[in-house]
Amino acid sequence: MKPESHPAALSRPSGRLHPWTLLFELLGVARQLLIPLLYWVISDFSIFGALLVLVFGLLSLLLTIARYRSFRYRVAADELVIEQGLLRHQERHIPLANIQEIRLEQNLIQRWLGVARADIETSTGNGVEASLAVLAVSDIAHLRRSVFGVQAAAAVSPVPAPDAAETPLLALSPRALLAAGLTSNSIFTLFLALGALFRFAEEWLPEDKRRAVWHAIADATRALGQQSPWTAAALLACWAGALLLLSVTLSGLLSLVRFYDFRLTQQGAALRRTYGLFTRHVSNLSPARIQLIAVEQTVLRRLCGWAALRVEVASVTYERQEERQGRGLLAPLVRSAEVNNLLRRFLADDLPDERAWRSVSPLAVRRGILRRLGWLIPAAVICWWWWTWLLGWLVLVGLPVIVLVSRLDSCARGYIATPRYWFVRQGWANRVIHVVPVQNIQTVVIRQTPFDRRLGLATLILDTAGPTPVVIRDVPATETEALGRCLARQAETLAWETGQASNRLPTQVQPLPERPASPLHPA
Amino acid sequence: MPDPAPDVLAFPPLPPAVSTAPAEMATPPAAPSDPPPAERFSTLDPNVIALWRLTDGIEWSLFLSVAFVLITVGTLVLSLGMWFWVLLAGWALAVLFAVAYVIRYPPLAYRHYAYRIDNHVIEVGHGVWFRESRLIPLSRLQHIDLRQGPFERSYGLATLVFHTAGMHASSTVLPGLPAADAAALRNRLLAQLQGQKAPTAAVEPTGETTR
Numbered sequence: 001m002k003p004e005s006h007p008a009a010l011s012r013p014s015g016r017l018h019p020w021t022l023l024f025e026l027l028g029v030a031r032q033l034l035i036p037l038l039y040w041v042i043s044d045f046s047i048f049g050a051l052l053v054l055v056f057g058l059l060s061l062l063l064t065i066a067r068y069r070s071f072r073y074r075v076a077a078d079e080l081v082i083e084q085g086l087l088r089h090q091e092r093h094i095p096l097a098n099i100q101e102i103r104l105e106q107n108l109i110q111r112w113l114g115v116a117r118a119d120i121e122t123s124t125g126n127g128v129e130a131s132l133a134v135l136a137v138s139d140i141a142h143l144r145r146s147v148f149g150v151q152a153a154a155a156v157s158p159v160p161a162p163d164a165a166e167t168p169l170l171a172l173s174p175r176a177l178l179a180a181g182l183t184s185n186s187i188f189t190l191f192l193a194l195g196a197l198f199r200f201a202e203e204w205l206p207e208d209k210r211r212a213v214w215h216a217i218a219d220a221t222r223a224l225g226q227q228s229p230w231t232a233a234a235l236l237a238c239w240a241g242a243l244l245l246l247s248v249t250l251s252g253l254l255s256l257v258r259f260y261d262f263r264l265t266q267q268g269a270a271l272r273r274t275y276g277l278f279t280r281h282v283s284n285l286s287p288a289r290i291q292l293i294a295v296e297q298t299v300l301r302r303l304c305g306w307a308a309l310r311v312e313v314a315s316v317t318y319e320r321q322e323e324r325q326g327r328g329l330l331a332p333l334v335r336s337a338e339v340n341n342l343l344r345r346f347l348a349d350d351l352p353d354e355r356a357w358r359s360v361s362p363l364a365v366r367r368g369i370l371r372r373l374g375w376l377i378p379a380a381v382i383c384w385w386w387w388t389w390l391l392g393w394l395v396l397v398g399l400p401v402i403v404l405v406s407r408l409d410s411c412a413r414g415y416i417a418t419p420r421y422w423f424v425r426q427g428w429a430n431r432v433i434h435v436v437p438v439q440n441i442q443t444v445v446i447r448q449t450p451f452d453r454r455l456g457l458a459t460l461i462l463d464t465a466g467p468t469p470v471v472i473r474d475v476p477a478t479e480t481e482a483l484g485r486c487l488a489r490q491a492e493t494l495a496w497e498t499g500q501a502s503n504r505l506p507t508q509v510q511p512l513p514e515r516p517a518s519p520l521h522p523a
Numbered sequence: 524m525p526d527p528a529p530d531v532l533a534f535p536p537l538p539p540a541v542s543t544a545p546a547e548m549a550t551p552p553a554a555p556s557d558p559p560p561a562e563r564f565s566t567l568d569p570n571v572i573a574l575w576r577l578t579d580g581i582e583w584s585l586f587l588s589v590a591f592v593l594i595t596v597g598t599l600v601l602s603l604g605m606w607f608w609v610l611l612a613g614w615a616l617a618v619l620f621a622v623a624y625v626i627r628y629p630p631l632a633y634r635h636y637a638y639r640i641d642n643h644v645i646e647v648g649h650g651v652w653f654r655e656s657r658l659i660p661l662s663r664l665q666h667i668d669l670r671q672g673p674f675e676r677s678y679g680l681a682t683l684v685f686h687t688a689g690m691h692a693s694s695t696v697l698p699g700l701p702a703a704d705a706a707a708l709r710n711r712l713l714a715q716l717q718g719q720k721a722p723t724a725a726v727e728p729t730g731e732t733t734r
Contacts, residue, residue: 441660465688491660
């Protein structure tokens, strides 16, 4: 990778896929041939079986080679052209300006061979627009440089050349990744693991074994029922603890595998993430695409002073769950104190002062209590039906808990409105701070239920092109209305300004100012 | 623990100074085309009450007749006997409710529907019990639909639907406009959008340019 000074002077990438494509395609063909092959083996290597394999194999082989030979790509003046198809010739022109991201994915074999799949994402929000599988890694780098180079040259703003040096923003050691996994709310991992186990049992365990397992579970439950309540409770607690431990360990390992050697770098305006132990992911993210940034802290992370940074991009439909979990994460784990340093890189403005948080109405506590009583009362009724003695306990314990949680919850909620960004905080246990650029707000919604109206409260919803709307509940109605109007106006003015002063793109990555203070998470 | 966690309670919330909230937000620098000061909300065309009565009436009568058929057939098939009268009484109550609803609700809904469109923001508010008001910055408009159903046409009314690139409140409906006004409004907004299309880089990520 030799650095070129002029993007225009770059030779435009063009050509075929890497020859190793044939290998991977052939692997796919082999998978398709599995059934004829099985038949051949089962039929004692009969002539017909052999013929079947030959015909299928030859056909697929020819098709594969033809597909490989007909596939071409090239970067023209302002578009990426992909030609493919033998009988039905297809030519796709993707305007370079629309290409948001060229993502690189590599599994173990591909890494060993030095090739990767390049997924091209555009701004239409339909996910992967085209997939080049597989290209040499250096070819992808070339493609990326020429695509984003043209974009940078077309932009009026003095965007640094895309082949500028990569500045590292964040690198995570395996220890930190393990910690990230351990402190993530791992109860879901447990369910995932149990689900996988269950499916495994369904598919691979023979019928009698499966029945034996069920019997064992049933026996254990029955044995539990015969114990005294205290023993039973202790046993249950032990089991739950063991499962939890297992789940925590699993999620630690998962995080280690998924994000192994996580590196966040900044290259020109784009952010680049590289991670993964077995399958290596490299993805570029243009900051203009970020709809909102979320600083997330689970309970454990808050106790340890850690946080995770997640971004949401414009409506992209993801294909795979695993990808989605990795994609949005800008930083799986950072120290709370460093969050601000990272955030400052994405925001055009300085971060607001910690004292600027505005709380929601004090009436929120009352509403929270009433809302949660809606759960307690049915629970109490059910308890009264079965075990009367539990009722007293439930109400005795439940009421103070509800009051406490409601208080904590309403204290946790808050917002800061600055002309360019809104900061919205919520969650009494798991804390999230959403940072919404005002210029990404599509619609401002103010809602009032009849209960809200009785207390003079309202809900403010900021809708962006990202998947989660930002909701601020229980704000005094007059305040909500004024805020909403002001916000909508600001959003419009900002868009107008951005167009006028085109030499300034607010969501562009800013150079890091030297400032020790950390208002959002004071050390 | 070297780095104590930021605690929620460590930062006592400021007293909620209701009136100062908007003042705290720095006022946006005035754009050259600043709107006339706070226009008043407009109401819908009063004809919309009759239209809603008609459509609601049709919906309710369809629903009630299906319910009636179900009750009679159900009684015959399941031989419910006396239960038929109970069900019929319920149905009669529903009819009474429907009549009251069709007569009383549309004027209420009409009174709570309001909109305001200035040079910057579209604001549409509605809802009798559950209120909602939507504010759309003009430059966020992706496209505008003008709808006119057969009943609307007979009343000379039309509906505007504003679409944004948002994920949850992406379309905002403004019904009950006089057809000519709706078309004029749409054309005005589109012209305004065309005039400032260049500045809309903010909505670029969802790109309607490629279609």
